Amino acid sequence: MSTALDPTDKEILRILQKDATLTNKELAFKLNKSIATVHERIKKLKEQGYIKRIVAILDRKKIDKGLIAFPQVLLKEHTAEALIEFEKEVAKFSEVMECFQLTGSSDFILRIATSDMDTYHLFLRNKLATLPNISTVQSFFVLSETKSDTAYPI
Amino acid sequence: MSTALDPTDKEILRILQKDATLTNKELAFKLNKSIATVHERIKKLKEQGYIKRIVAILDRKKIDKGLIAFPQVLLKEHTAEALIEFEKEVAKFSEVMECFQLTGSSDFILRIATSDMDTYHLFLRNKLATLPNISTVQSFFVLSETKSDTAYPI
C-alpha cells in the first residue's frame, strides 16, 4: 500500500475540501479521468485516513452560536495524570469545540461556542471553573471572524 | 418564509454536521419521514443558509501540516482602515486558516498551519512580519490537539 499522493490524489483532496457535494462524474471531468478511477481514488483516500469525514459546515450565527471565546487555561499541577484528566473532562463539555495543549505560559487554549456572553459566563462558572487543578483562566472574545477556512493548501 | 427550525430540521443539521455522506434514504429512515420530505428539508436548509457547505475534513498530519500555531498580533494603528487593511492582507496568506479580531489586549489571533517550525518561522519572517502596522506578535504552538469538532450542539 503506497501512501504517497500523486497529483490526481492531491487535486481530489483540494477539491473535496472545498466542496464535497461534487459527483464522481463532475470530478472525473475536471480531472480528465474515468468515473471509476475517481471513485477508486476517493475510496482509497478514505481507507488510508487522508479523508477523515465529510461534514456539513453550518452558519453558526443562524444556529444561535453568536459568541466564540478562547479561554486560555493554566493548570496548577502539571503531572501527566493531571493533564490527561483535564483533557478528558473538558472534552465532555458540549460548548468546547476544540482543545489544544500549548507550549509557552498557557497550558491550554479552548475554543468555546455559546449563544452570548451570559451563556459563556455560565459555562465558565458552572463548568470550566468547577474542574479541579485550574489555576487561571483568561478569556479572549471574538469581535469578528475575518477568515475561516477548513481547507488546507495541498 | 419561516426561518425557525422545527425538531426535524434540527435533527437533520445535527446528523449532517457529523456525517454528510448519509443518503436521503438513510436519513428518512432515521427520522421516520419520507425521502421526498428529507430532500426538501435539506434543500431549504441550504437555501436559507443554515448549511454553508459540505466539505471533506482531512487528517492534517497526513498532508504535512504537522504544526499548528496561534500567533497573537498587536497592531500599532487602530483606525478602521488599518484594521481592514490588516485583515485583507493576512487573508491572502495560504498558511492562515483563520483570523479573528479579539477584544482585550491582543488585536488579532490567527490559526496557522505549516509543516514544521522552520516553515512557520519563514512564514513569520517573510510574510506576517512584512505587513505594515504590526507592533508585536506572540506565537503559541500546539503540542497536542485534544478535541477538534466542527459540529455545534443544536
Next chain:
DNA sequence: TTTGAAAACTCTCGCGC
C-alpha cells in the same frame, strides 16, 4: 484503469392531508 450494465439514489411533480 477502463468499460458496461445492474442497482441505488436523487429530485421533481402532482395529489392529499
Next chain:
DNA sequence: GCGCGAGAGTTTTCAAA
C-alpha cells in the same frame, strides 16, 4: 402549508478485462 408516492433521470457500484 407540509408531507408523500411514483417515475424519469443520474449516479454509484462492481464485475471482468
